[in-house]
Amino acid sequence: MQQAANQTAERRAASTGHCDSCVVRSKAICAALEPDDRQLLGREGRIQVVPRGRTLVWEGEDAMLVANVIEGVLKLSTSTSDGREQIVGVVYPSDFIGRPFGERSQHSVTALVDSRVCLFPRAAFDRFAHAHPELEHRLLNRALDELDRARRWMLLLGRKSATERVASFLLEMSSRLAEAGCDSQGPLDSFELPLDRQQIADVLGLTIETVSRQMSSLRAAGVIELPGRRSLHILDRQHLIALAGD
Amino acid sequence: MQQAANQTAERRAASTGHCDSCVVRSKAICAALEPDDRQLLGREGRIQVVPRGRTLVWEGEDAMLVANVIEGVLKLSTSTSDGREQIVGVVYPSDFIGRPFGERSQHSVTALVDSRVCLFPRAAFDRFAHAHPELEHRLLNRALDELDRARRWMLLLGRKSATERVASFLLEMSSRLAEAGCDSQGPLDSFELPLDRQQIADVLGLTIETVSRQMSSLRAAGVIELPGRRSLHILDRQHLIALAGD
DNA sequence: CGACTAATTGAGTCGCTTCAATAAGCGTGG
DNA sequence: CCACGCTTATTGAAGCGACTCAATTAGTCG
Numbered sequence: 001m002q003q004a005a006n007q008t009a010e011r012r013a014a015s016t017g018h019c020d021s022c023v024v025r026s027k028a029i030c031a032a033l034e035p036d037d038r039q040l041l042g043r044e045g046r047i048q049v050v051p052r053g054r055t056l057v058w059e060g061e062d063a064m065l066v067a068n069v070i071e072g073v074l075k076l077s078t079s080t081s082d083g084r085e086q087i088v089g090v091v092y093p094s095d096f097i098g099r100p101f102g103e104r105s106q107h108s109v110t111a112l113v114d115s116r117v118c119l120f121p122r123a124a125f126d127r128f129a130h131a132h133p134e135l136e137h138r139l140l141n142r143a144l145d146e147l148d149r150a151r152r153w154m155l156l157l158g159r160k161s162a163t164e165r166v167a168s169f170l171l172e173m174s175s176r177l178a179e180a181g182c183d184s185q186g187p188l189d190s191f192e193l194p195l196d197r198q199q200i201a202d203v204l205g206l207t208i209e210t211v212s213r214q215m216s217s218l219r220a221a222g223v224i225e226l227p228g229r230r231s232l233h234i235l236d237r238q239h240l241i242a243l244a245g246d
Numbered sequence: 247m248q249q250a251a252n253q254t255a256e257r258r259a260a261s262t263g264h265c266d267s268c269v270v271r272s273k274a275i276c277a278a279l280e281p282d283d284r285q286l287l288g289r290e291g292r293i294q295v296v297p298r299g300r301t302l303v304w305e306g307e308d309a310m311l312v313a314n315v316i317e318g319v320l321k322l323s324t325s326t327s328d329g330r331e332q333i334v335g336v337v338y339p340s341d342f343i344g345r346p347f348g349e350r351s352q353h354s355v356t357a358l359v360d361s362r363v364c365l366f367p368r369a370a371f372d373r374f375a376h377a378h379p380e381l382e383h384r385l386l387n388r389a390l391d392e393l394d395r396a397r398r399w400m401l402l403l404g405r406k407s408a409t410e411r412v413a414s415f416l417l418e419m420s421s422r423l424a425e426a427g428c429d430s431q432g433p434l435d436s437f438e439l440p441l442d443r444q445q446i447a448d449v450l451g452l453t454i455e456t457v458s459r460q461m462s463s464l465r466a467a468g469v470i471e472l473p474g475r476r477s478l479h480i481l482d483r484q485h486l487i488a489l490a491g492d
Numbered sequence: 493c494g495a496c497t498a499a500t501t502g503a504g505t506c507g508c509t510t511c512a513a514t515a516a517g518c519g520t521g522g
Numbered sequence: 523c524c525a526c527g528c529t530t531a532t533t534g535a536a537g538c539g540a541c542t543c544a545a546t547t548a549g550t551c552g
Contacts (some may be wrong), residue, residue, distance in 0.1 A: 078401045080492045086404040088397035099394070101387055106394045133379035136386055141347055143389040148345070148352045150396040151334035155324045157403035158332040158451025162540065197499060205404025210540055212500055229498065229549055246326045408508070443531060453509055458532055475517055475530065 022118070027094035028068045032138040041135075044124040050074070050111040057098070063105040066098030066125050072115020073194040076107045077202065087203040089150070090195075092180035096142055100126055112194045157205045160245060165204040166214040167243035170224065174234060189234045196230070218243075268364070273340035274314045278384040287381075290370040296320070296357040303344070309351040312344030312371050318361020319440035322353045323448065333449040335396070336441075338426035342388055346372055358440045403451045406491060411450040412460040413489035416470065420480060435480045442476070464489075 019025055019042040020035075030038050050056055050072065057065060059078055069091050076089035076097075088107055091097060097109055100122065129135050156168055175187040193200070201208045218224045223240055225233040234240060265271055265288040266281075276284050296302055296318065303311060305324055315337050322335035322343075334353055337343060343355055346368065375381050402414055421433040439446070447454045464470045469486055471479040480486060 076397070078397065080401065080405060082491070084405040086401040088400045099390060102390065102394075107397060130383065133382065136379065136382055137376065140382055140386040140389060143386060143393055144345060144348065147389055147393045147396060148348075150393060150400065151322070151324065151353060154334045154396065154400060154403055155326065155332040157400055158448075159326060159330040202404075207541060208499080209501085209542080213540095216500070245328070454531080455510080455533085456508060459508095462532070 022070065024068065024070055024094040028118075029096055029135060029138045029142065030068065032134040033132065037132060041120075041128055041132075044128060045118045045120045048117050048119045050115045050117060052111050052113050052115075055108055055110040056117070057105045057107075057109040059105065059108045061105055063099045063102055064122050065119055066096070066100055066122050067117040067119045069093050069095045069097060070116040070118055072117075073112045074115055074117075075110050075112050075195075075199065075203075077110065078107045085202045086205065087199060089146070090176070090203070092176055094180065096139065098122065100129060100139065112199065155246065162204075162206055162210050162214050163217075163243055164245040165206060166200075166211060166218065167240050168246070169200060169204055170218075170232065170234065171237075171240055171244055173232075187237075189237065191232060193230045193232055268316065270314060270316055270340040274364075275342055275381060275384045275388065276314065278380040279378065283378060287366075287374055287378075290374060291364045291366045294363050294365045296361045296363060298357050298359050298361075301354055301356040302363070303351050303353075303355040305351065305354045307351055309345045309348055310368050311365055312342070312346055312368050313363040313365045315339050315341045315343060316362040316364055318363075319358045320361055320363075321356050321358050321441075321445065323356065324353045331448045332451065333445060335392070336422070336449070338422055340426065342385065344368065346375060346385065358445065401492065408450075408452055408456050408460050409463075409489055410491040411452060412446075412457060412464065413486050414492070415446060415450055416464075416478065416480065417483075417486055417490055419478075433483075435483065437478060439476045439478055 019030060019038050022028075022030070025031060025038075030041065033041060045067075047070070048056075048067070056067070056074070057063065071093055074091050074097065075087045076091065077085055077087045079085040090112070091109075097117065099105055129139065156165055160168065171187070173193065174189070174191065177191050178186065178188045181188070195203065197208045197211050201211045204211065215224070215226060218240075219226055221239070223234075223236045223243070225235055227233060265276060265284050268274075268276070271277065271284075276287065279287060291313075293316070294302075294313070302313070302320070303309065317339055320337050320343065321333045322337065323331055323333045325331040336358070337355075343363065345351055375385065402411055406414065417433070419439065420435070420437065423437050424432065424434045427434070441449065443454045443457050447457045450457065461470070461472060464486075465472055467485070469480070469482045469489070471481055473479060
């Protein structure tokens with residue numbers, strides 16, 4: 001109900017070019033634009049609700065859309081022909097989704113929790129971006145950051161043990177949620193996991209059973225608490241950092 | 247001797263702003279620039295020889311340099327504190343090296359074979375790039391391509407078997423070398439590997455022994471030939487593609 | 493409270509690694 | 523040109539960490 005009201009308000013806001021009330025305005029790529037230009041871009045986009053589990057873009061399809069995440073968490077994933085899945089990225093509010101200036105999307109984009117994104121047709125976005133260097137500059141910096149993050153993850157996937165992977169994952173989740181939530185400075189010690197065990201396994205290149213065993217052993221060691229299926233409390237961050245092993 | 251002569255010639259060429267004879271001019275990011283601007287950028291850079299094994303940039307250090315690869319092959323790598331290494335990227339002629347607009351380099355850059363790069367101080371490059379949107383646009387497209395490539399590699403590291411990894415690696419190497427060499431259209435069936443077995447293992451997240459065993463079994467199956475330590479001949483590409491498993 | 497789904501735990505297997513020995517390349521000097 | 527020595531790669535045997543399959547328990551929602 002609350003959410004529906006928000007949605008209506010923001011859809012109208014976008015269509016009249018008023019991005020001024022957007023909660024991620026100052027952190028998303030839009031922050032590169034002058035108010036006038038932002039309004040112009042805003043007219044091309046529209047707010048879209050993406051309920052948990054809904055896939056916004058499919059792997060291998062024509063990349064017709066790009067978007068900014070306003071609220072929620074989404075996964076980027078690819079799979080082998082026989083169905084093994086790997087999550088290659090997790091995006092949070094103010095993150096950018098999609099492949100501008102490209103033909104095909106190399107991965108699916110699926111909401112992990114109920115989310116809201118600011119959606120643009122790719123063609124219109126490309127045209128606009130090409131005419132606004134400051135926007136492209138910000139997009140470039142984002143892409144370079146994502147590239148560094150992806151490469152750090154390659155070290156985890158290629159060389160780390162199950163324990164190290166799970167510890168690294170929990171720390172990463174903790175700091176990303178803190179950044180995105182911005183309601184606190186420094187990483188969070190208590191939060192809800194936006195992923196279930198299978199999805200954590202798909203991020204880490206492990207099985208659900210191995211993830212579960214590692215979580216249990218971390219709990220047994222007094223490093224974390226698991227109050228609910230999806231809730232996590234970090235008791236000993238230093239220990240967790242040591243276990244992450246890099 | 248031959249190489250020394252080339253080097254001298256090209257150093258002079260760069261210093262006088264004449265990039266016109268550069269062999270990667272049409273494919274590197276420089277191609278985005280008008281001749282005048284290219285000359286201007288050329289004045290900021292200098293040709294640098296990087297012998298096999300030499301490291302150009304160290305992980306964690308201040309990222310003071312960026313560069314274009316003119317000739318050779320280099321690896322990007324990170325390691326854990328206890329010395330496990332993961333190669334997170336391999337770059338070829340016309341590829342771009344470094345993190346513009348960033349403080350620190352997240353990975354080392356090391357020559358796998360004797361190489362030559364066109365080196366820029368990062369500050370000067372940043373200033374120039376910021377003033378030339380077409381250059382940044384090309385940089386953005388490159389970064390997005392690299393990001394897609396890194397994410398495809400994450401699927402390999404997280405979910406593929408040793409056989410699939412080695413098959414995928416050989417195919418990737420074959421097409422990247424063909425692209426970079428441009429002396430032939432379509433992927434190469436016969437080439438020299440720029441990496442030794444340990445480095446292949448570091449790309450694939452495996453051990454040297456496992457890589458060796460997989461290579462031997464591919465040879466036994468009649469899929470490849472191994473005429474020398476570093477030479478490879480693909481006999482049955484279709485079979486190799488099937489084994490790569492995606 | 494009960495039913496369903498998700499997560500945990502256990503037992504056994506398999507694939508990759510580890511450790512160790514052998515063989516093949518390759519450059520050097522006789 | 524071939525023998526020698528060094529490095530790199532291959533092969534073998536044993537071990538172990540993560541996976542698979544199966545059973546149990548714990549959350550969550552109607």
